[in-house]
Amino acid sequence: MVAYGLGDAGTGLAATVLGFYLFPFFTCAAGLPALIAGSLFTVIKVWDAINDPLIGWMSDHTRSRWGPRLPWMLGAALPLGISLAAMWWVPEGSVSERTIYYVVMAILLMTTYTSVNLPYAALSTELTPDTAIRTRLNAARFTGSIIAGLSGLVVGAVVLSNGSEGYLVMGRITGSVAATATLACCWGLAPFAKRAQRPSGDSEPVLQQLGRIRSNPRFLMVLGLYLLLWFALQLMQVVALMWLVQVIHVPSGIATWILLPFQISALVGLQVWSLVSNRRGRLVALRWGGGIWIAACLLSMLFSPLAAGISGLGLAPLIGLILLVGFGASTAYLIPWSLLPDAIDADPSHPAGMYTAWMVLVQKLIIGLSMSLFGGLLALTGYISSQECNSALTFIEQPATALLAIRLCMGLIPAVMVALGLVLMRRWPDRGAHLQYP
Secondary structure, three states: OOOHHHHHHHHHHHHHHHHHHHHHHHOOOOOOOOHHHHHHHHHHHHHHHHHHHHHHHHOOOOOOOOOOOOHHHHHHHHHHHHHHHOOOOOOOOOOOHHHHHHHHHHHHHHHHHHHHHHHHHHHHHHHHOOOHHHHHHHHHHHHHHHHHHHHHHHHHHHHHHHHHHHHHHHHHHHHHHHHHHHHHHHHHHHHHHHHOOOOOOOOOOHHHHHHHHOOOHHHHHHHHHHHHHHHHHHHHHHHHHHHHHOOOOOOOHHHHHHHHHHHHHHHHHHHHHHHHHHHHOHHHHHHHHHHHHHHHHHHHHHHHOOOOOOOOHHHHHHHHHHHHHHHHHHHHHHHHHHHHHHHHHHOOOOOHHHHHHHHHHHHHHHHHHHHHHHHHHHHHHOOOOOOOOOOOOOOOOHHHHHHHHHHHHHHHHHHHHHHHHHHEEEEEEOOOOOOOOO
């Protein structure tokens, strides 16, 4: 469990710092307009999606004494760390030249990210057929991910007072941790990966894969749930720092620390929902956690700006709200991935790499599109990017329309996405997990 938990520490750390800090970095330290920043997110996610089926297919067809997954993770560990560090450098030159640099680095980073994360995710199905153990594996996975993400936020809170230089220091530290954690996971899982279930290895054209997916209703339900929950989660992560600084008027130096309760409560929630899943069922955990998440989103949208100079106990309501968001949102980490092996088992060929790749591919395409729309929405509502950056994000008086857009992205839109996910899963048969494939 410990070794498996380390596997998502590197990619989870990368996802957390990218999710919370990359948009503020683009619009503050790198000086890019909001529209370009949103478009860069689209490039990142679209390329990340495009390489998923290819790497998933190649992973399914890899042959080695350690199984098909570990060679990919091992080979991509160091490039992942290097490209993650390089993503936070601000090169000299015009906006166009900096944009080109970030496009190239995004392609390198997302290629190595997928080469680690996709084969690793497929292992949760292949290491054991036991549903309870799979749930524990996914709990260990996201425990490692959240702890690593929490460490990334701590690093960010400490070093980002230096603005652009602080972002580069954060990149070097998180890149080193990501590479080391991935290598440690490969070492720990090697004996178990040798005995794990292997994919059939049959070559399957894309159209045939799509037919297989359409014929698996359980996978379609899991895919829909994953899209909705992660759309909500990633949108909140991208907008969180902007919401704190520009809307709630939290000083930037304090705002980076206020992000920490989210990760802490998500870590606690992960253990709670794992326990609830094993005792009461995964759908019960989803309904309870989703209800808390929706309530917290709506409160976030209505939360009033803080009075000038407020500190200490005056921040307690805000911190309590952040804790509530993280506790409910932790279901997005656990539930879709704990349900995915059931959908894979409904297919007699058990092509875990293929299903994992398509699940992540569609999710990344939707998230990439949503981030582009988010950047466009900010641009249309008059959001003002910083020309200089002395901390993680510089406060600038924003138009009322931009503040409303940020509130909607932090509150109403995520709440609607989570509610749709709960509606979608009403027909999931949580008991008797292994259905026959039609």
